Amino acid sequence: xxxxxxxxxxxxxxxxxxxxxxxxxxxxxxxxxxxxxxxxxxxxxxxxxxxxxxxxxxxxxxxxxxxxxxxxxxxxxxxxxxxxxxxxxxxxxxxxxxxxxxxxxxxxxxxxxxxxxxxxxxxxxxxxxxxxxxxxxxxxxxxxxxxxxxxxxxxxxxxxxxxxxxxxxxxxxxxxxxxxxxxxxxxxxxxxxxxxxxxxxxxxxxxxxxxxxxxxxxxxxxxxxxxxxxxxxxxxxxxxxxxxxxxxxxxxxxxxxxxxxxxxxxxxxxxxxxxxxxxxxxxxxxxxxxxxxxxxxxxxxxxxxxxxxxxxxxxxxxxxxxxxxxxxxxxxxxxxxxxxxxxxxxxxxxxxx
Amino acid sequence: xxxxxxxxxxxxxxxxxxxxxxxxxxxxxxxxxxxxxxxxxxxxxxxxxxxxxxxxxxxxxxxxxxxxxxxxxxxxxxxxxxxxxxxxxxxxxxxxxxxxxxxxxxxxxxxxxxxxxxxxxxxxxxxxxxxxxxxxxxxxxxxxxxxxxxxxxxxxxxxxxxxxxxxxxxxxxxxxxxxxxxxxxxxxxxxxxxxxxxxxxxxxxxxxxxxxxxxxxxxxxxxxxxxxxxxxxxxxxxxxxxxxxxxxxxxxxxxxxxxxxxxxxxxxxxxxxxxxxxxxxxxxxxxxxxxxxxxxxxxxxxxxxxxxxxxxxxxxxxxxxxxxxxxxxxxxxxxxxxxxxxxxxxxxxxxxx
Numbered sequence: 001x002x003x004x005x006x007x008x009x010x011x012x013x014x015x016x017x018x019x020x021x022x023x024x025x026x027x028x029x030x031x032x033x034x035x036x037x038x039x040x041x042x043x044x045x046x047x048x049x050x051x052x053x054x055x056x057x058x059x060x061x062x063x064x065x066x067x068x069x070x071x072x073x074x075x076x077x078x079x080x081x082x083x084x085x086x087x088x089x090x091x092x093x094x095x096x097x098x099x100x101x102x103x104x105x106x107x108x109x110x111x112x113x114x115x116x117x118x119x120x121x122x123x124x125x126x127x128x129x130x131x132x133x134x135x136x137x138x139x140x141x142x143x144x145x146x147x148x149x150x151x152x153x154x155x156x157x158x159x160x161x162x163x164x165x166x167x168x169x170x171x172x173x174x175x176x177x178x179x180x181x182x183x184x185x186x187x188x189x190x191x192x193x194x195x196x197x198x199x200x201x202x203x204x205x206x207x208x209x210x211x212x213x214x215x216x217x218x219x220x221x222x223x224x225x226x227x228x229x230x231x232x233x234x235x236x237x238x239x240x241x242x243x244x245x246x247x248x249x250x251x252x253x254x255x256x257x258x259x260x261x262x263x264x265x266x267x268x269x270x271x272x273x274x275x276x277x278x279x280x281x282x283x284x285x286x287x288x289x290x291x292x293x294x295x296x297x298x299x300x301x302x303x304x305x306x307x308x309x310x311x312x313x314x315x316x317x318x319x320x321x322x323x324x325x326x327x328x329x330x331x332x333x334x335x336x337x338x339x340x341x342x343x344x345x346x347x348x349x350x351x352x353x
Numbered sequence: 354x355x356x357x358x359x360x361x362x363x364x365x366x367x368x369x370x371x372x373x374x375x376x377x378x379x380x381x382x383x384x385x386x387x388x389x390x391x392x393x394x395x396x397x398x399x400x401x402x403x404x405x406x407x408x409x410x411x412x413x414x415x416x417x418x419x420x421x422x423x424x425x426x427x428x429x430x431x432x433x434x435x436x437x438x439x440x441x442x443x444x445x446x447x448x449x450x451x452x453x454x455x456x457x458x459x460x461x462x463x464x465x466x467x468x469x470x471x472x473x474x475x476x477x478x479x480x481x482x483x484x485x486x487x488x489x490x491x492x493x494x495x496x497x498x499x500x501x502x503x504x505x506x507x508x509x510x511x512x513x514x515x516x517x518x519x520x521x522x523x524x525x526x527x528x529x530x531x532x533x534x535x536x537x538x539x540x541x542x543x544x545x546x547x548x549x550x551x552x553x554x555x556x557x558x559x560x561x562x563x564x565x566x567x568x569x570x571x572x573x574x575x576x577x578x579x580x581x582x583x584x585x586x587x588x589x590x591x592x593x594x595x596x597x598x599x600x601x602x603x604x605x606x607x608x609x610x611x612x613x614x615x616x617x618x619x620x621x622x623x624x625x626x627x628x629x630x631x632x633x634x635x636x637x638x639x640x641x642x643x644x645x646x647x648x649x650x651x652x653x654x655x656x657x658x659x660x661x662x663x664x665x666x667x668x669x670x671x672x673x674x675x676x677x678x679x680x681x682x683x684x685x686x687x688x689x690x691x692x693x694x695x696x697x698x699x700x701x702x703x704x705x706x
Binding site for chain 2: 023024188190191192193194196199200203204207212213214215216217218219220221222223224226227228250251252253254255257258260261287295296298299300301302303304305307308309310311312313316317
């Protein structure tokens with residue numbers, strides 16, 4: 001069924017599907033150096049918090065395998081350098097830093113390894129991150145299943161599918177699970193300006209999965225809720241604060257406000273690795289400002305006069321009070337999220353109110 | 354200063370600036386038959402409620418001048434036919450029907466005229482509608498002036514400027530008036546998908562007026578309110594019900610919800626001719642569904658896979674409870690709007706609470 005791979009490792013090369021060219025072209029690109037992977041993340045060859053976490057991990061593996069260090073200390077210096085370059089690629093999504101920290105912490109936690117052992121450890125850990133991501137997504141899908149009624153009309157923002165992860169997806173994973181369990185769902189797809197991840201990627205994934213959909217402009221979500229009727233919203237997350245405040249693709253906050261005004265449940269779907277427990281609220285999340293051409297150019301078509309000033313924040317922050325529940329691989333968290341998320345982190349699974 | 358004319362009548366020809374080509378090209382098109390004018394309205398060569406009201410009036414004048422009727426009855430039948438064609442061009446904006454009714458009512462209200470007198474009456478009335486529109490807009494600008502603080506950061510949706518009217522503009526007219534009175538304003542311009550009237554037209558008009566602006570995607574309005582700070586929203590209207598419910602460009606409702614959540618005043622600016630006093634609420638306003646290519650194609654660039662189902666409602670309805678005040682040529686109406694609008698209609702001017 002699946003005819004593409006978001007990201008994979010093969011013989012010392014990281015291969016990624018260039019998502020900037022979808023749905024028109026299926027082009028794979030190969031990367032052999034961590035700086036190249038960082039550039040691919042920055043320019044959004046690959047995007048989606050879990051996917052760039054895996055990409056960063058593989059980027060570190062490239063650094064390790066390409067190193068000619070003779071000592072573990074020397075290797076560590078090179079890894080630090082590569083990690084810095086990778087961390088700077090995109091500031092908002094926390095999975096990138098999470099993946100690097102997981103490897104670095106594991107590497108130096110125990111007895112000093114040999115250089116060769118260290119190299120192998122990094123690659124194995126990067127591959128484990130990729131494999132676990134898929135398993136995590138399937139768990140989120142199952143945990144969210146009971147929140148999706150049969151015949152559900154679901155509003156979805158951005159892309160959270162296989163393309164945003166190593167495979168299967170987060171919010172779109174919940175939709176897939178519902179579909180696989182025979183629930184008749186219909187997805188209203190926010191096109192998601194400026195980069196149109198909804199129009200380009202989510203529609204494409206839904207088509208391949210055979211899930212019915214209707215594409216709308218982002219400004220039409222309130223209208224759809226009031227006129228057509230929407231049963232729930234499902235979105236992903238790029239970084240969540242410990243209190244549940246959610247940084248996600250620009251436009252998510254407006255969607256949450258529309259859902260709130262209409263009494264439509266608003267669910268955020270994410271692995272716990274996307275929760276940044278070091279920050280207490282969304283105020284502390286850095287918001288990436290991206291190039292203005294992302295707004296003023298669509299393909300080769302310039303949509304505004306030259307000389308216009310543009311603001312292009314890539315993300316917004318939805319305050320936790322607008323979120324009905326948070327669907328994770330360990331269960332569903334309900335408000336107050338500071339407590340329910342902390343319980344999930346400590347390993348309590350299943351629903352936690 | 355002004356280097357373009359939205360619509361004008363000259364020697365039996367209606368000339369319009371083709372707004373589909375702005376800001377890249379300044380192309381004028383000429384129309385000699387009412388059906389051609391109807392087509393220009395339908396395909397959005399001209400758009401904006403007041404502008405299409407004037408266009409419809411001129412379309413009727415073309416019908417009258419092009420008629421070879423020998424009797425007033427015959428002329429009346431031809432006008433009825435032309436009026437029907439013009440009315441069907443776009444269903445939501447009420448100014449179109451309002452302008453036609455104004456002419457038709459005036460024409461047959463008094464003693465029967467000769468065919469020649471009737472022709473002349475229609476043309477004069479169409480020209481009066483165009484001239485009055487500019488005067489009406491300037492009055493709205495002045496009536497809204499006190500609601501715009503100095504240093505105001507204003508969020509604006511779609512285009513409501515000279516291009517949306519015969520000249521000067523409605524919501525953008527209020528912004529112009531504030532600017533002309535020396536208030537330092539900064540306009541945050543919703544790009545306004547799908548047709549990008551904000552990105553293409555409002556930015557262009559503001560550039561020519563020397564008013565500072567920042568272009569944003571529609572999904573960024575909530576972010577701008579929470580992070581940058583917005584002092585007020587100003588929008589136009591395509592049809593308002595007697596209770597203040599406001600049909601306006603798709604995305605207006607989402608913007609109103611974001612404003613409401615942030616305590617940002619939300620003002621609708623419109624001539625009283627845009628109020629449809631025959632309907633009691635927005636539920637009765639027909640919402641135009643436009644071609645899906647408006648969403649899936651940007652210029653020549655296709656943004657979604659083939660075969661995707663699309664919903665493209667051109668307008669949404671903002672319930673009156675989300676509107677802070679309504680700025681008209683006769684004064685500012687405050688809630689409850691059913692009463693304050695009725696008072697303005699009866700000729701009471703100035704602020705009415």
